[in-house]
Amino acid sequence: MKRTSGIAGVCLAACLALGTAGAGIAAAAPGASGADHSAADLAAARDAATAPATVETLSRFFARDGAVARSAAAPRAAGTTVPVRTLAPEFVAGKAGVPIARTEFLATKAVSSDGQIASVWAARQGADWQVVNIATGDDEFRYARLGERKLPGGTVFREPQTDAWYVSGGTKVLPLDKDAIRAVGAKGTTVGAYRDRVRAAYGDKLPGSAYAKKGLAGGYEPAG
Incomplete structure (x- = not known):
């Protein structure tokens, strides 16, 4: 499903390299693949998402189609701040000991x-955490909940080339949506x-490949 996204005055591309947990902060599960963030990172990202400037931008975002007046939008943060992971190029390349x-x-x-819902994305920009995008919907949170129910303690991630969502834990990779079911059953x-499948599909499209250097579909790297 296509998602409306946009934010004024900041970079729209989500960064792929992401450093006091408080209320609404979801700590990374011990031993989880891709646990490349800390409780302090989650807290800093939430602070960026709830900063006055972000709240003002959210008011404009929610009012964009006239559904609610900008002055009456009253955006508020809900639930926990969650990590959103994507398939790692190093895993696709077949490197040993790397997270999925x-x-x-x-x-x-x-x-x-x-009642409108948006997802506020924050990434590290230098020494700080900054909001890099705002998107409609709650995919990130919905799949995080579904993944935890399906495989407690597992790692929820997205395969950006197909927009398929999975949860991985131990030796298993389980599907979380129809796109993933089509791919792995x-x-x-x-x-x-799963590594064999993605290596066959994307191994020649990794960063630095001839495919990527030609700029075809942006190479392997997902757009922000």
């Missing part, structure tokens, strides 16, 4: 006074079999 996915950004849910697959 890496953190792309940290997301905080925002809700307007009329309703019962899922093993980590090894």
